[in-house]
Amino acid sequence: MSKLERFATNRPRLLGLAYRMLGEATEAEDVLQDAYLRWEHSEAVEVPEAWLTKVVTNLCLNRLTSARARRETYVGEWLPEPVVTGDGWLGPLETVEQRDSLSMGMLMLLERLTPPERAAFVLREAFGHSHREVADILDVDESNARQLYHRARGHVGEPRKRFTVSPDESRRIMERFLAAATAGDVAGLERMLAEDVVNWADGGGKAAASVRPVYGRAKVARLLAGLLSGPRGVGLEFAIGSLNGEPAVLTSLGGTLQSVTFVETGPDGMVTAIRSVANPDKLVHAASRLV
Template sequence: MTDERLERFEANRRRLFSVAYRLLGEASEAEDVVQDAYLRWERAEWAVSPEAWLTKVVTNLCLDRLTSARARREAYVGPWLPEPVATGAGALDPLETVQQRESVSLGMLVLLERLTPPERAVFVLREAFGHSHREIADILDVTEPHVRQLYRRSRQHVAAAHKRFTAPPEQHRQLLERFLDATLTGDVPALERLLADDVVAWADGGGKAPAVRHPVAGRTAVLRHLLAFTRYAPRIRMTPDVVNGASALLVHLDGALSGVTVVEFDGDRISTIHTIANPDKLAFLAKQRM
């Protein structure tokens, strides 16, 4: 490969990873897809638009993987959550707009599991990367009217289940710190004030780490669930971070990264808690934080 071709690929690597991650919800798989695209780029003839060519290759590689991924996730032990990715370093650009930030949130990535692979591809390419219907049609090798139909269906599915919260990041950070202090000290009144009546806690252990295998719903049940962690308080260190564009806590048990908790707020109340404890899903984030 010539230096020019290599430089052109490297200039697109981060964007290609961002596309693949949004489509798959798995950072390790996204890295594999980008590597496969590199190997194809290495052997291919020079494209008129390398960016468009690479986007098409990555998108279609992801569509192939999504079909088999759905079967694996149906057999997954407990709730399936995406692999967390630290977003402060720009790994999941672009994140300039509300839609782009939401497209990498854990809640949105879980919601996108409801879409068919083509619907998911159209939604991501349109919402997060601003591709036109014509460009998406070229990427997927379908007609433009079909793309418009897929986009309309995907928007309807997402809108029916998605609530948008727009509290300022600074407010999120302050609420997260209050949640951290209350959780570690077992401050029941403080936690009761922070938790919404209909709060839901999800935990992904994948059968490889201790985690509840069903969602915990309601303030009383979630409070009881959180207080169970106080017995580990002397061994736990929690640090605030930004993961998938949202306020998060990195949980270290005896010095090793053992979980990531991402908290979603509705106003000044916690509406959703996502915790990823499956060690396989923490490897990418641990590498980011080395």
């Protein structure tokens, strides 16, 4: 197998790793370009998959440091770049952990971690690496790798205890949510929203969006009804797609993607969080794969 073929075989898995580490699809693709150049000029490698995993992880660790500095000056709320899933682009999504680690809610939780903690968590949870393998990738001893992972779990929580709904139920909730919002049905929205629901919007200073989170059932219901119905909703088209391993509302105008919205629910089926990405720079990648 040639070097190019070997890299192509590993590409989806490596992209999945880089995206989970960075929360940015375009940055993840840049990382893989850099990794391929290193791979192309490398000497004989005994275990190519392990070598490539280590290179991609380290490239991501370097980028996370500069990314955090950029996010401190970001206009409004920063949300991860949404990605289309289900087509194998980010590797297999066969387990709960693989899907959960791509969700918008989990990616936001990962922002709480230091870069090494994030690497340890992603490598262990999404890719099933042992503590010994994580230690080798991060160039630390095994006890440090365990500490990094357990600290990460302490910040993120136990993923398996997080409430998840079936894909069918999740889609039904999304359909009800969208129907109420586009009809301007404030009362209907309030019946779906948890009392302490939070709405985040990422416009990046390039699209109309709240620069701070909006809290509370009544405020969020009025905000959503006002955005998606009446004069402000004229010409908008809505669809439900699969992004980040979960249903999402796709809002378009004249064939151009305007926003991607994710809805998170609690154990009682009530909506606890809404995250909308409207920054046009962050929609280019998803739009290109939705065509």
